[in-house]
Amino acid sequence: MRPVRGQSVPQRLQPAEAASPQRPAAPGGVDAEAGDGPATVLDLAERADVLIEGYRPGVAERLGVGPDACLARNPRLVYGRMTGWGQDGPLAPTAGHDIGYIAITGALGMIGPDPEGPPAIPANLLGDYAGGSLYLVIGVLAALQHARAHGEGQVVDAAIVDGTAHLTTMIRGMLAAGSWQDRRGTNLLDGGCPFYGVYATSDGGHMAVGALEERFYAEFVRLLGIGEEAAAARYDLARWPELREAVAKTFLGRTRQEWTDVFDGSDACVAPVLSLDEAPSHPHLAARGTFTEHGGQVQPAPAPRF
CATH class of the missing domain: 3.30.1540.10 (formyl-coa transferase, domain 3)
Structure with a gap:
């Protein structure tokens, strides 16, 4: 489930989902706020392995499609919750974006070659994708394994702040050992090293x-x-x-x-x-088929490979 109202990002800035090879084969939508929406969601949850929602904390419960309601219909269900701040804590009910999530974890503050200048912004790859969706996937897969082994579903609380903080584990270990300075642009891996x-x-x-x-x-x-x-x-x-x-x-x-x-x-x-336009033509990536064309648009191919 994902919100369908309150969208403020212009359509031209939205991901090209229709041309993505990772898109669902048969996408559909249910308005959970419509009269029969909650009942439809619960019917779907009853025969599903996984349900993922990205509402602010409390919204799914208010709509009648929260974890308790869904797990009552399907005890084996894995209920994934993807948020920026998490399901609890002072900031949980507030809005946010990738840049804010990585800012408070210390991750943004350590990126960039100039200790006197502002941090470098790593697009939204570090928080939204690495610290967010990939950790959600790991949690959901682990919960699925548990459900298949024990017949018991779980709720996966994936917060971008938690995942991003976890990504800094190695750097924090180096900081504790005295081999990292808490000042960007002065360390081996942050641009402080000439090689x-x-x-x-x-x-x-x-x-x-x-x-x-x-x-x-x-x-x-x-x-x-x-x-x-x-x-x-x-x-x-x-x-x-x-x-x-x-x-x-x-x-x-x-x-x-x-x-x-x-x-x-x-x-x-x-x-x-290389730029985004140049990357697909790199000889190594071309040989591996790292990028593929779908619907006239060049996209990264699925990874990893099996």
């Missing part, structure tokens, strides 16, 4: 560098052509600004495609930064 970052090329393009391990770094500086001196700078944090300047200056000497050709097939862990 893990993005550099501009002469044609306005960019190259992504992730040469963390010693042998990958050695390959990187060799192919970049910045000499033996750069090898020692890897271990000297005081020389990282100097190293970053040398790397940046060198990348500006060629185009993105020229650098792509230089690093192609190597273990230097360097890749071109």
Whole structure:
């Protein structure tokens, strides 16, 4: 179930659901607020394995289609609840969006290369999708397994704030161990490291560098052509600004495609930064069929593969 009223996002900004290969084969709709809506939902729940709703807390109960009502009709039902703030807590009844959810978890505050500038906004991939829907899927699948083994359904409370906070587990572990600073743009994986970052090329393009391990770094500086001196700078944090300047200056000497050709097939862990339009044509993604065309629109193919 999903809300059908109060939509404020212009249609041109809505996802192209009709052209998505992940869309349901036979989509339909039930207005849960109509006279016979709740009864129809309960009838569907009675023969369903999973029901997912995305209302604010309390709305499904008010409509008569909350977990208690649905599980009374089908004790094996997995009832998934997808919200930003969760089913309880001070913010539970309020509106929100991805950017706010990831902001209060600390995730947004650690993204971006400049400690003095604002955080970088990671589209809505981090909260809505990684911290939200994927955690909902994991919870629903676990609950389905339980229902099949024990004949007992469950309610899955998937909150974007919870999932996003859980995604920061490794970083929080590094922070506790003293190997991470709570200041963005100063760490190994957040742009503070000169051999893990993005550099501009002469044609306005960019190259992504992730040469963390010693042998990958050695390959990187060799192919970049910045000499033996750069090898020692890897271990000297005081020389990282100097190293970053040398790397940046060198990348500006060629185009993105020229650098792509230089690093192609190597273990230097360097890749071109592609746009959404360019990505499907990358030789590796094209060979794997990572993208597919459906209804005249290019879409990511389903993942993972079986």
